[in-house]
Amino acid sequence: MSLRKYDILIIGSGPAGFSAAVRASQLGVKRIALIEKDLIGGTCLNCGCIPTKFLWLSLKTKLKIQKSYEYGIKAVLDTIDFVDVIKKKDKDIENIRKGMKLTLLAHSIDIINGIALFKNKNTIIVSDLNNDRKIEILTNKIIIATGTNPSIIEEFNFNNNNIINSTDILNLKKIPKNMLIVGGGAIGIEMATIFSGFGCRITLIEKENHLLQYEDFEISEQIRKNLVIQGVEVLTSYTKMHDIINKYEKILVVTGRAPNNILKFENVGIKTSEKGFIKTNDFYQTNISNIYAVGDIIGENLFAYTAQNDGIKAAENAVNGNLIQINRKKYIVPKVVFAMPQIASVKVNNFFEYKNLIIGKSSFSSNSRAFIEKERAGFAKCAIDIVTKKPIAFWIIGAHSDELINIASQILKNNITYISRETIFHPSFSEILLNAYEDAINKTIYKNKKDRCNNL
């Protein structure tokens, strides 16, 4: 078994691990290795954000072409060859992956392909995928960024050809005639949207009484309605899976994600939560002082952007000593679900402590940009504190909400108490946030009868 020595070893090349490796190099660390058991880029690039958004964009392109006559532009759509869609997706992903590899090489980071296993707190054994070649790596610091895998639930056996998870579905070679989706969270909704859009008859089941159970009820109801209009059968409070399971060509199980502990944290005594996520302090440090953990493996927010932030900050702490303290409970993180149209929301971290809120609302149909861009479906809501009148939450269901929500998150993150009209370009979709906010403070000039709020 060969032996190598590094200053910092990072395990996992997703957004967290990648950022940590690049940042460590930028800070002057000479010997850095990044271990990846699979493809560079992790869940986000290979089986998460990027492929999902590609397929969503592909569907959106189809829908836009079908509506292009509204601009006086006529076009005839060909039959869609789904194999070609998947090929195009894979090509984009491959190109992004090449870019990431070039960045890693430019920063003199060794990429090691293999499965890592803890020997002790300074030693990792890496075996290749066939387990017939091993190397032992001695390292000063370790940053764990091993992420998560799709959760397995007892009723289902993923080895069965027709029972698939969120990774498998992104590589289907043809659209199934019908599919049962188990789980009405973000991934279930996105897959229902995409695959029903490409012609698959979908039944989406959720055991709770509404979709996206942690989301505002009015938004959740609107998502359900939109899915139904798109032809998806949505069954909430549904638990009798076994009654219907045999009726579907494919069954997609998307009931959550579980931490990936292929490293065997227990070998070095790393403390984890009950669910197996690594516990860290405010410096991303585990209970073993030379070992840091970042990204999905530490739980809380399973998002690429929080993971990137983790990776950068943890690398700085690992290299320079614990100078950057982060209270992740105070994070203000926008959340987006790629239904059609998209849904986005962001709240102040202590949102649920506010008892007295005023909610303002504005429809996309009264936004002139949305009107001429033929994206008239949806609405935005803004919650303000009744005392200070300060915005404390935004919800948007409508086109471009995945970009607009970043305006809202700057407003909340920075305690902005007043949004000035001259700071928002007209005609833009962004104005919907302003109008919802002005409605909350009772100053909107764009009130529409439809803009009545249901309960939060």
Added chain:
Amino acid sequence: MSLRKYDILIIGSGPAGFSAAVRASQLGVKRIALIEKDLIGGTCLNCGCIPTKFLWLSLKTKLKIQKSYEYGIKAVLDTIDFVDVIKKKDKDIENIRKGMKLTLLAHSIDIINGIALFKNKNTIIVSDLNNDRKIEILTNKIIIATGTNPSIIEEFNFNNNNIINSTDILNLKKIPKNMLIVGGGAIGIEMATIFSGFGCRITLIEKENHLLQYEDFEISEQIRKNLVIQGVEVLTSYTKMHDIINKYEKILVVTGRAPNNILKFENVGIKTSEKGFIKTNDFYQTNISNIYAVGDIIGENLFAYTAQNDGIKAAENAVNGNLIQINRKKYIVPKVVFAMPQIASVKVNNFFEYKNLIIGKSSFSSNSRAFIEKERAGFAKCAIDIVTKKPIAFWIIGAHSDELINIASQILKNNITYISRETIFHPSFSEILLNAYEDAINKTIYKNKKDRCNNL
């Protein structure tokens, strides 16, 4: 001549006048009239923002269809019938106008169609367009929102059929074979983009040495390059119009906008600037205390969104007394030009006082959302103050910059000193602002060789 009495009279129904009228009504004013000599909605709706964006979106739709195969979606584009494009545009505008009228009626605002003329500071004479019916209106307060008209320059006579202005061009029934555009400002660039995109051979001439003369030089150069790639002939430092004027089917003159003084401000002694824009104090009040002025007619920022803001604030001051003081010189206003791709920028108001800046830059090609959305052209730049590291300006040339710039304007408006990665959704175009900013503070992990700045 019939006589009517009102509490507030608003002249002009563009964004400024419309907002003022609605807000006055919301504040409880009973007798409000809005005088409009033409179509409700003013320049913005009828011959400015909205029709321009419609045509741009129509072109964008065509371009998207031509590239849809990159998503595995194949479509065949029909020959474009420009008459149909214009019809569709007019229908959308008409619908928005209907919405505005309904809003005005819902607020019990009288709409009076006719030409207003000052008799004295409390009396306006309104004649219908044929000047054969007149009414005299007595009013307590007046809000002037008469806006601007295309500037006339001596060399050109707009009555000539082939010499047209920015209003005429939006109603052409067919795409000219070729067109000379005189003026390389925002409107000239937008029209060159749209009409060359629809097949017109365009020559764009500008007397200054670069396009968009008040813009960052690198951005301006990139716009020029993009126009040239799109087939537009761009001639800067060009003054010999007469040499080439006869070579073109149409000549579009877009050299600026001049205040509309059909009211005859001089009849009541309203003070104006040398160029004829009305002078107001920080309460939107003219030198005649019962007369306020808002929107383009007061100069400074000729934008719909500043006009809306003016209208709302001036109405509050006119109704409740001067409680809202505005220093328009301190406005932070995003600016957008709909080239292909769009260009947007925003600066702190004292930007040119900063002597020591650091500029960060980030390319759309290294933004993974832009990559999969096939919008890889362009870049963003962020200027920070060398001492405080605070962002003080952003420039974006690229897709969706008209929405992204609103994030930047919130950052500048609220003196935000640090942008946190977890507040920006991934994968989004918005991340480009974060990456340009992180490049400026020397903390980016997404540096690309292309991301070198030219001089500011």
